[in-house]
Amino acid sequence: MSEESTKQKILDSAGPIFAKNGYQKATVRDISEAAGVNLASINYYFGDKEKLYTELLLLAREKMGGGLSFPNLNSENSPTELLERFVTVLLRKLGIGEEPDWQIQLLVNEFLQPSSSSREIVEGYFRPYFESLLEIIDQLAGTGLNREDRLRLGFSVIGQCLHYRLAGPMISMLAGEDEAQGAFGLEKISHHIARFSIAAICGFNKISEPNPSGRV
Amino acid sequence: MSEESTKQKILDSAGPIFAKNGYQKATVRDISEAAGVNLASINYYFGDKEKLYTELLLLAREKMGGGLSFPNLNSENSPTELLERFVTVLLRKLGIGEEPDWQIQLLVNEFLQPSSSSREIVEGYFRPYFESLLEIIDQLAGTGLNREDRLRLGFSVIGQCLHYRLAGPMISMLAGEDEAQGAFGLEKISHHIARFSIAAICGFNKISEPNPSGRV
DNA sequence: TCTCCTTTTAAATAACTGTTTCAACCCAGC
DNA sequence: GCTGGGTTGAAACAGTTATTTAAAAGGAGA
Numbered sequence: 280m281s282e283e284s285t286k287q288k289i290l291d292s293a294g295p296i297f298a299k300n301g302y303q304k305a306t307v308r309d310i311s312e313a314a315g316v317n318l319a320s321i322n323y324y325f326g327d328k329e330k331l332y333t334e335l336l337l338l339a340r341e342k343m344g345g346g347l348s349f350p351n352l353n354s355e356n357s358p359t360e361l362l363e364r365f366v367t368v369l370l371r372k373l374g375i376g377e378e379p380d381w382q383i384q385l386l387v388n389e390f391l392q393p394s395s396s397s398r399e400i401v402e403g404y405f406r407p408y409f410e411s412l413l414e415i416i417d418q419l420a421g422t423g424l425n426r427e428d429r430l431r432l433g434f435s436v437i438g439q440c441l442h443y444r445l446a447g448p449m450i451s452m453l454a455g456e457d458e459a460q461g462a463f464g465l466e467k468i469s470h471h472i473a474r475f476s477i478a479a480i481c482g483f484n485k486i487s488e489p490n491p492s493g494r495v
Numbered sequence: 496m497s498e499e500s501t502k503q504k505i506l507d508s509a510g511p512i513f514a515k516n517g518y519q520k521a522t523v524r525d526i527s528e529a530a531g532v533n534l535a536s537i538n539y540y541f542g543d544k545e546k547l548y549t550e551l552l553l554l555a556r557e558k559m560g561g562g563l564s565f566p567n568l569n570s571e572n573s574p575t576e577l578l579e580r581f582v583t584v585l586l587r588k589l590g591i592g593e594e595p596d597w598q599i600q601l602l603v604n605e606f607l608q609p610s611s612s613s614r615e616i617v618e619g620y621f622r623p624y625f626e627s628l629l630e631i632i633d634q635l636a637g638t639g640l641n642r643e644d645r646l647r648l649g650f651s652v653i654g655q656c657l658h659y660r661l662a663g664p665m666i667s668m669l670a671g672e673d674e675a676q677g678a679f680g681l682e683k684i685s686h687h688i689a690r691f692s693i694a695a696i697c698g699f700n701k702i703s704e705p706n707p708s709g710r711v
Numbered sequence: 712t713c714t715c716c717t718t719t720t721a722a723a724t725a726a727c728t729g730t731t732t733c734a735a736c737c738c739a740g741c
Numbered sequence: 742g743c744t745g746g747g748t749t750g751a752a753a754c755a756g757t758t759a760t761t762t763a764a765a766a767g768g769a770g771a
Contacts, residue, residue, distance in 0.1 A: 285718080301608075303519045307759060317720055322760060391607060393664040401668045409669055427678035430670050431687045438658025439651050445661055446654070448609040452617045453625055454646050462643040471647045475695045482694030501748080523729060533750055538730060712771100719766070728757070736749065741742105 286324045288314040294335050298381035301388060302332055336389070336396060339382035340404055343372065349411055358418035363473035365412055366440060367465075370472075373444040376465030387444060409433060419480045432480060439472045502540045504530040510551050514597035517604060518548055552605065552612055555598035556620050559588060574634035579689035581628055582656060583681075586688075589660040592681035603660060625649060635696045648696060655688045 292314035296305045307328050311318045325331040349368055356364070370376070374383045386404075389397050416432050417424065424432075443450065443463065451459040508530035512521045523544050527534045541547040572580070586592075590599045602620075605613045632648050633640065640648075659666065659679065667675040 301519075303517075306757085308757090317718095318759095319721085319761080320719075323718075328759065390662060390665055397664060398668055401665055405665070406669060427674070427683070428687070430674070430678060431684070432691070434658060434662075434666060435655050435688065435691050438655040438662070440654075441662060442650060442654025442657060446606055446650075446657060448613065449606050449617055449621070450650060452614060453622060458643075458646070462646060467643070468647070471644070472651065475648070475651050475699065478698030479691045479695035482698045483691065522727085524727090533748095534729095535731080535751090536749070539748075544729065714769105714771085716769090717767085720764085722762085722764100724759105724761070726758080726760100729755095731754070732752085734750085734752105737747090739744105739746095741744080 285314075285316050285320055288316055289321055289324060289331070290335065290338070293331055294338075294381040294385070297332060297335060298379075298384035298388070333396070336385060336400075339385045340400060342380070342382045343386060343404060349408055358415055359473070359477050361415045362419065362436075362477060363469065365415060366436065366473045366476070367469040369408070369437075369440050370443065370465055370469050373440065375440075375443050375468060376463075379444070383444075391445075409437070412436060416480060419477065420483060423484060428483075432483070435479070436472070436476050439475070443468055501530075501532050501536055504532055505537055505540060505547070506551065506554070509547055510554075510597040510601070513548060513551060514600035514604070517608075518610075549612060552601060552616070555601045556616060558596070558598045559602060560620060574631055575689070575693050577631045578635065578652075578693060579685065581631060582652065582688045582692070583685040585624070585653075585656050586659065586681055586685050589656065591659050591684060592679075595660070599660075607661075625653070628652060632696060635693065636699060639700060644699075648699070651695070652688070652692050655691070659684055 289310065293305075293310045296310050296313060299305075300309075307321050308318060310331075311321055314320075321328065321331060325334060349365060354361075372383065373387075374380055386400060389400060413429055413433050416429065416436075420429075420432070450463065454462065505526065509521075509526045512526050512529060515521075516525075523537050524534060526547075527537055530536075537544065537547060541550060570577075588599070589603075590596055602616060605616055629645055629649050632645065632652075636645075636648070666679060670678060
């Protein structure tokens with residue numbers, strides 16, 4: 280049990296530290312200290328710092344996969360409901376409106392500075408979600424959606440969501456700290472993105488070119 | 496002249512190295528070696544590593560500010576034209592569709608992991624652009640736009656644009672390398688984002704709540 | 712109690728970091 | 742030619758890093 284305990288203490292402490300500081304700035308000394316274990320324990324149980332990190336990445340991916348489930352496309356819900364639910368779930372997974380889990384931060388860091396395991400994460404974890412989003416978009420947009428537009432529509436939705444995770448500090452600065460608290464809670468953001476995207480997707484085919492005459 | 500040369504060689508070499516590796520991973524030894532100057536020259540000319548970095552940030556901001564100018568809001572152009580032009584200019588500044596300059600990478604890194612000088616960059620450089628975007632949105636949306644919605648509309652446009660700079664690798668993986676080349680060139684992206692956003696903004700007030708009945 | 716194996720501990724190691732030192736160098740101005 | 746300022750060079754410094762070592766401690770089985 281002592282072995283389990285020590286190893287687990289390392290994992291528990293290392294996750295937040297890697298997430299907060301990144302791989303480089305996180306030191307094994309900080310981790311061992313935070314875990315209340317001896318410095319050598321990390322190498323004893325995990326081999327080296329990098330193996331500890333990859334084990335945490337694996338745990339992060341497992342954790343992210345479970346928990347919140349995306350809407351069932353075969354349900355009788357309307358496409359607009361499905362999209363709003365999709366956005367809400369994605370934002371919640373991204374940890375918007377709450378202190379983000381270290382698991383999410385770890386995966387997001389992998390996106391931004393892609394390493395060897397990024398491809399695996401995208402293929403195994405993110406692609407299924409993205410495909411289900413595209414199916415919702417199909418239902419919303421109706422017929423006549425070409426392949427490229429379909430992808431770009433998906434990225435327009437994803438991009439809005441990710442923005443609130445990635446550009447959080449910038450948003451606070453531009454909106455002001457006080458306003459950022461009120462106007463950018465989870466519900467308000469997800470409602471906004473859903474409304475914005477539904478209006479866009481439904482109106483998409485009506486505007487083949489931006490209309491030079493002004494209002495549409 | 497030799498002084499100019501050495502200092503300039505340091506600046507030229509340090510920019511890409513900081514951009515690529517981030518502040519922590521970039522070492523003064525790497526920089527001095529790449530510049531072909533002595534290790535001590537960096538401290539001789541810049542005081543320390545951090546002062547070199549902030550000087551590079553300043554240069555990056557100057558470079559980004561000049562060159563492409565955002566549309567003049569007082570012109571006789573229609574709001575839709577203005578928005579498309581805004582998006583195009585922003586994407587070009589972000590270096591979409593070309594190999595990104597180190598200057599851009601440096602500023603983007605500041606967004607993602609804000610340091611002490613981030614606030615200055617946002618206030619001095621980004622806020623004016625953001626405000627002009629909000630004015631374009633005002634013209635597109637017409638009356639009755641509350642303060643919070645106005646901000647969120649702005650971030651929906653910005654978020655879509657930034658997504659192509661931040662999530663480039665993920666996009667390539669999800670869309671496939673071949674398709675990413677074709678479907679995500681500068682013109683196609685900017686045209687898409689403009690079209691998507693115009694449809695969304697113009698249709699925004701028509702959907703107070705996502706409509707449960709399906710198509711709108 | 713003795714033994715064997717796993718685990719923990721503290722210390723040492725070697726590599727790497729930013730920074731400093733100080734002698735050597737260059738090159739105008741006298 | 743010499744002098745003195747600014748500049749360069751190689752080495753050393755002090756601090757931190759991940760990693761390794763070897764001894765100590767613990768704990769179960771005989």
